Amino acid sequence: MDRDAGARAVLVAAMASGQGKTSVTAALARKLLRDGLRVRVFKCGPDFIDPMLLERASGAPVHTLDLWMVGVDECRRRLHDAAREADAILIEGVMGLYDGSPSAADLSREFDVPVLAVIDASAMAQTAGAVARGLRDYGPVQLAGVVANRIASEGHAKMVASSLHDIPLVGWLPRQDQPLPERHLGLVLPDEVDGLDALLDKLADELHFDEKTWEALPLMAQSPPEWPEVKRMLDGKTIAIARDPAFCFLYPANLDLLQKMGARLRYFSPLADEPVPQDADAVFLPGGYPELHCAELTQAGHWQASIRAVHARKVPILAECGGMMVLADGLTDKDGQRWPMAGLLPGEVRMQPRLAGLGAHAMPTEQGQVRGHSFHYSSLQTPAPAQLHTVKTSTGAAGEAVYCIGSLTASYFHAYFPSNPPAIAALLGGVP
Structure with missing residues (x-):
């Protein structure tokens, strides 16, 4: 060719x-x-x-x-x-x-x-x-x-x-x-x-x-695009990111942005019972498939102890969807078996056969809205009050609850970080 x-x-x-x-x-x-x-x-x-x-x-x-x-x-x-x-x-x-x-x-x-x-x-x-x-x-x-x-x-x-x-x-x-x-x-x-x-x-x-x-198809235009300058709002910060088959829903653009903002990324595996790196200035727990790995996550004592210790030290933690699920008191899988989880977020997560959330959402913050989406097959029952809710872009109705407990921000909402870099920097302890 x-x-x-x-x-x-x-x-x-x-x-x-x-x-x-x-x-x-x-x-x-x-x-x-x-x-x-x-x-x-x-x-x-x-x-x-x-x-x-x-x-x-x-x-x-x-x-x-x-x-x-x-x-x-x-x-x-x-x-x-x-x-x-x-x-x-x-x-x-x-x-x-x-x-x-x-x-x-x-x-x-x-x-x-x-x-x-x-x-x-x-x-x-x-x-x-x-x-x-x-x-x-x-x-x-x-x-x-x-x-x-x-x-x-x-x-x-x-x-x-x-x-x-x-x-x-x-x-x-x-x-x-x-x-x-x-x-x-x-x-x-x-x-x-x-x-x-x-x-x-x-x-x-x-x-x-x-x-x-x-x-025979025409060639696409190649005009050089002008990328906006990204301020180094996370300069010198180490962001610990869970990354393994249970925590794998990561947009490459999100990771690129964190690095452009000056962050150093450190990956660790809760499934392998790896603790949060001790030098972490913030922790990002992305979504994935924790419901398929409940036994390993329940037995991952070092990981659970480390995330509780990080929270006690008031290190910022951003947990999305599956990342939030593992921080509840327990997770009940599709077979009805309950598995103890890390317990930073009071309440229970239960898998269900039908979609519980789907669509484009915007999360309001002091720095403006963060754009993203929701897609999950589980529900969370918690006595914790929601700090705020995302907005469903299709209807303008209230969407996913966002919980803020100490230094933890947790939600089913998946954020697209480049949609609002200052808001993401603020969530991770940077200077917006």
Whole structure:
């Protein structure tokens, strides 16, 4: 495949969730990478798990693009940075192409990125043409073409191609004997999938891909973006961050910002019973899957004693979602078994089969709102009063409770740190 001076970009979208956007994006990323191209992948909308898999597929960090949470200016800067460094840019959409506000289609139009529509053709043939034209014309959006997923045979692929008329069939994937495994918050974490790289290579091998259609796409603009200066509001501070399979929901942009503000990041693993580093000036407990590791966390005596000692010393602690769950008195898993936790936040967390929170939220602070989101399958019953509530951006109603107990700030809310650096610095003991 030829390499030009510039990057081609597409937004991989579909009519709904479950069509195979992640599989197609991962397959295409790995295929282009093996062809010698420099690939950058982005994820549209709040998500922690798909980016981990796409990072494995592409070999580069995967950042979030969201017109509201990240903001138009930062999205443009990240895309233009990628266009100068890469040959191919893939953006995986969220839900259906037109779902949400802002939607993946809104992002496509804002940055003039053509859409690559993924259509699950497992139970259709010629109707794929109607779906493709509907996706193109409803908005409308610029449609680069279609990738048909779960194709039964070459004959099936030809029927789909003939139905598209003026829309090119850019590629197709056959039905997979081993699909990417999922759980209640999305895909299974990459490190939990045996032979993941072999699975990604298999997807790339089986992706029938029209290189001529790809190479006909226009090159993306490469104008140098101007990043705003970040004040060193955490200069000299050491931020201890929990990082392991139980605490893995970390936006790369959040970590980048902490470092730009002058912080030194120290990672530790509660699952491995590692205590909070003694030189920590603040602690960040991100979300993840603590409910899958209750036994290990209950038995992690050094970790529990260290977080209680840190709290007693009034060191700032910011706990998000799963990070908050492990600080309650107890966590009851999906099987109904209760596990004792660290006990900094009075009350009980209980897993439940249905979503308890989902959507974009803003958290008010003295420095202005912090943008982010909520996504959890558990509920917290606590006698502790909420210091404040986030605001649901869809309705303006009260959202997630934010608890402040001593130096602890805890909530189900996931913050996107670059949306308000001074507020994040204040939460972590810096000077806003």
